[in-house]
Amino acid sequence: MDFSEPSEAVQITKALEDFIEQEVKPLEQEHEKFLGKDYEKHIVDENHRQVPEYREIVEQIRRKSVEAGFYGMTMPEEVGGGDVDVLTRSIVGEHMSNRPPGFHSHIFGGAGGPTPILLECNEEQREEYLYPLMDGEITTCFALTEPSHGSDAHYMDTRAEKDGDEWVINGQKVYITNGPYADFAMVFARTSGEKGDIEGVTAFLVDADNPGFEVGSIHRSMGMTPGTHAELHFDDCRVGEDKVMGEVGAGFxxxxxxxxxxxxxxxxxxxxxxxxxxxxxxxxxxxxxxxxxxxxxxxxxxxxxxxxxxxxxxxxxxxxxxxxxxxxxxxxxxxxxxxxxxxxxxxxxxxxxxxxxxxxxxxxxxxxxxxxxxxxxxxxxxxxxxxxxxxxxxxxxx
Ligand SMILES: Cc1cc2nc3c(=O)[nH]c(=O)nc-3n(C[C@H](O)[C@H](O)[C@H](O)COP(=O)(O)OP(=O)(O)OC[C@H]3O[C@@H](n4cnc5c(N)ncnc54)[C@H](O)[C@@H]3O)c2cc1C
Missing domain, CATH: 1.20.140.10 (Butyryl-CoA Dehydrogenase, subunit A, domain 3)
Structure with a gap:
């Protein structure tokens, strides 16, 4: 048994530390108010939304992370990622968390960044969503949990009904991380079967400006960064068949x-x-x-x-x-x-x-x-x- 850390994990961690020193620390010094003891007051406005100055920092780190090759590091090479395996990625994640709170938490994009679930996208969807996401041009969110169903998410109330060549989504999601800022949401809705069936749930790609889709209240949470989680509302939200991600009924x-x-x-x-x-x-x-x-x-x-x-x-x-x-x-x-x-x-x-x-x-x-x-x-x-x-x-x- 070899308990030593894989050399790739050591190299990536070292490169990330240099990146933090050169690119992230200067931003932390310049915008200290977002990390000091009153950080929560400064990050959000009166509607609990993150202020433009803070969003600009997040975007700046994202762009720099893309340039340095860290952003889509865990995604496969075929979509422009670094193909870093799960063991290496976890060890790097451990080292990245072993430091004081700071802007480095935005390097990988968190819930808004590249995610393997988007590998279900077909080539057109990859062009529209996955590649711009990998390039840090847009962000996403993962919308599964609902007010009445969290642990039992497959009992969801959100439904999508077929109407001609469109799907009409109705329902509500809660606690969605990056919900207020995502350019598109990965939304899970029941398209067939009975409440609680694992099959019959479909994943949709819904643009933030799609009529019928709105960000509701921004939650005020106990910890984490304020202004990050929101309700999402779908009210007769119509999307084309081309917005189904993966197979109909296989979303869960x-x-x-x-x-x-x-x-x-x-x-x-x-x-x-x-x-x-x-x-x-x-x-x-x-x-x-x-x-x-x-x-x-x-x-x-x-x-x-x-x-x-x-x-x-x-x-x-x-x-x-x-x-x-x-x-x-x-x-x-x-x-x-x-x-x-x-x-x-x-x-x-x-x-x-x-x-x-x-x-x-x-x-x-x-x-x-x-x-x-x-x-x-x-x-x-x-x-x-x-x-x-x-x-x-x-x-x-x-
Ligand atoms: C900060 C934050 C960010 C989040 N981000 C996202 C996101 O980006 N996207 C998203 O889709 N969701 C998100 N969630 C939702 C999260 O995944 C759910 O809150 C979680 O799955 C629990 O669901 P629930 O809150 O509905 O609790 P419930 O499922 O109602 O559970 C309530 C309590 O009952 C217990 N319980 C439930 N069922 C059982 C059982 N069978 N046996 C024993 N105990 C049980 C639970 O453990 C819990 O203690 C986020 C939540 C938080 C707090």
Whole structure:
């Protein structure tokens, strides 16, 4: 067994660090207000929409990332990507998360950037959507969840009815990441079958300016970057047959095949975040003295750090094992879910331990811990809640 990191992961991480130093850090210094303790107030306007100055930074990083070859790195070469495998990508993701909050989170485009689900596009659709997306000219969003159906998304109420050579979409989606800014949405609607059928759901490509499609309220969330998630409304939204992505009725399976990779990204990122918080906490514990001794010399503190270090190493090996199985072409659904479950819990534990070790200082907005504490909570909810991961693991076992 070889536990060393693949040389490609080491090289990409090094290149990304140089890129951050040269291209991203100057922007962070120039626009410090978007990262400081009042960052939330500055990022959005009174309607909770991100302000043009902030959107311009996101776009600038996207353009630079495309030029440097990072943007579509995980996509196949046939569509202009870097063909980086899932293990390498996850390790790089871990390293990228092991740093303070910053604009580097926009380098890969997040939920608005290139995604393998768009490989379902035919050649015309690739020309219209996928290639401009790879070039950073447009962004997308993934619209599956609805007000009444999240974990059971295939019970969706959104329907698309055929009318001549058009489809008419009616329904509502919620919590859609990048929804307010996407140039087009990947929208899932029932086109046949009964509520809850896995088959009969179709994926559509819907332009942001398509009549009948509107961005509703922008959600105000507990953590993450404000102004990112929105409701989407479809009211007699007519699209042509050429907007069906993949096969009619196969949209849900397409969506699910994408979600597995997303779960590993979350696990890897959680390990990076936890490692960063552990390193901060160790440093603080060495220097902070109470009762004439550094708190690091108290078992009450050092055992918390030891436990966290052990948990980080467990999840690191678990996500890498899951990713390795995927690169071998083996079924890894159980391991993906295990890694996502434990990774999400780890990020929350790390934020909690870091806050405890830092005492009052950790609770204040001057340090990044308070922000991490809020933002890590969502990792246990999106891309399948803890309970849904356990359901998947149990189904694989039984
Ligand atoms: C910040 C954020 C960003 C998001 N971005 C997107 C996006 O871009 N696109 C998108 O489509 N969706 C997105 N989502 C939606 C997300 O995927 C859902 O919130 C998630 O799948 C859970 O669905 P729900 O909120 O409807 O909760 P529900 O499904 O209603 O679950 C409520 C509770 O019941 C539990 N539960 C449900 N079913 C079971 C069961 N069978 N057994 C045991 N427990 C169960 C859940 O674990 C949870 O604790 C986002 C959500 C958030 C918070």
């Amino acid at each position: 399976q397409q969506a699910m095949s994408w979600i597995g990779g997303g779960r590993l990204n979350i696990a890897a990122s959680a390990v990076g975040q936890a490692q960063h918080l552990l390193d901060m906490s160790v440093e603080y514990a060495r220097n902070r003295e109470t009762f004439d001794k550094p708190i690091a010399h108290r078992q009450g503190v050092s055992f918390q750090l030891a436990d966290l270090a052990a948990d980080i190493e467990q999840v690191r090996q678990l996500y890498r094992y899951a990713a390795w199985k995927m690169t071998q072409g083996e079924r890894a659904r159980k391991e993906e879910s295990m890694a996502k479950l434990r990774g999400a819990q780890l990020a929350n534990k790390a934020a909690d331990v870091a806050m405890q070790v830092h005492g009052g200082a950790g609770y204040m907005k001057d340090l990044e811990i308070e922000r991490r504490y809020r933002s890590s909570r969502v990792l246990r909810i999106f891309e399948g809640t803890d309970e849904i991961q356990k359901r998947t693991i149990a189904r694989e076992l039984i």
